[in-house]
Amino acid sequence: MPEGYRKTLIRQIAQHAHSEIIGMQPEGNWITRAPSLRRKCILVAKVQDEAGHGLYLYSAAETLGADRDELLDLLHTGRQRYSTIFNYPTTCWADVAAIGWLVDGAAIMNQVPLTRCSYGPYARAMTRVCKEESFHQRQGYESMTTLATGTPKQREMAQRALDRSWWPALAQSMAWGIKRFSNDELRQRFVDATVPQAHHLGLEVPDPTLHHDGQRWVSGDIDWTEFYAVMKGNGPCNRERIATRVRAHEEGAWVREAAAAYAAKQKARTGAVA
């Protein structure tokens, strides 16, 4: 395997893995405040999936010779990035619904082509991830539907959540190398798929220039200044996300040490293979 290809792959897979585990936070913040037990069970399952996706991806990176602790260290020290979308806060329950519908929807657009990418372990991980993301998107849309067809106040919550999430979701298509379609094409597909879904909810897409040209939906220009500012660390939640991640890692250290000590003790007793 050419060295440049290996390095690019490790970087892309690692940043993808980081995005999955950082992506647990915005929604994880709402688990204790989910509006019903049904929504809570669904949200727990979704956040658990994100952790699982992170694990598939870190494992795929390891098959290329990457060291998992080193990758986490790169994340914790800001030397590797994760998707900028997770640096926005979830200010109310409607944001959780909008994330499932729009952010996971955009992620599916980006990830489906990766199921046929050139590196097998990454492609296979993406196949599993895409199957699970489909549940994420649908539960989000269902939750948005409940709000959009509810009281006037719930409707307004849904509209505001769409207003907040639309542009960040649209900008989410990252400039990654190992894929088969251009970012513009992926974004166009996302717009074509999502605009009718918003209209079905009776919501307005926050883009005054949005129109249909007879074939496709034409959207306005993305504010890349904001996108790059958030990417460079100046989004609303960048510091909080990394601080939470580092704290979880440090506070979990004793668990990992205890598990290792227990395994060593058992091994010494039984001479078992491990």
Place this chain on the structure above:
Amino acid sequence: MSSQFPLWEVFVRSKRGLAHNHVGSLRAPDAEMALRNARDVYTRRQEGVSIWVVPAASIMASSPDEKDSFFDPAGDKPYRHPTFYDVPEGLTHI
């Protein structure tokens, strides 16, 4: 720390009668933890009825660099396949 845990390869049998298939890998301090983690990582949607976890270090793999020479002995033996043989037209059940 997690990188110091041994690496385990995970095999899942999706239903009775089928073979275990490789689904991925994970790190865990011992076999029991590997099994439990494999359940949580790879069978959250009833994907399996049985899981094997195998220490990755115990797997002996053929070398990709020697692929050609390693599999060469089968290369010139097409007569091992039924399609090698002519079957007279009109005959069935052969």
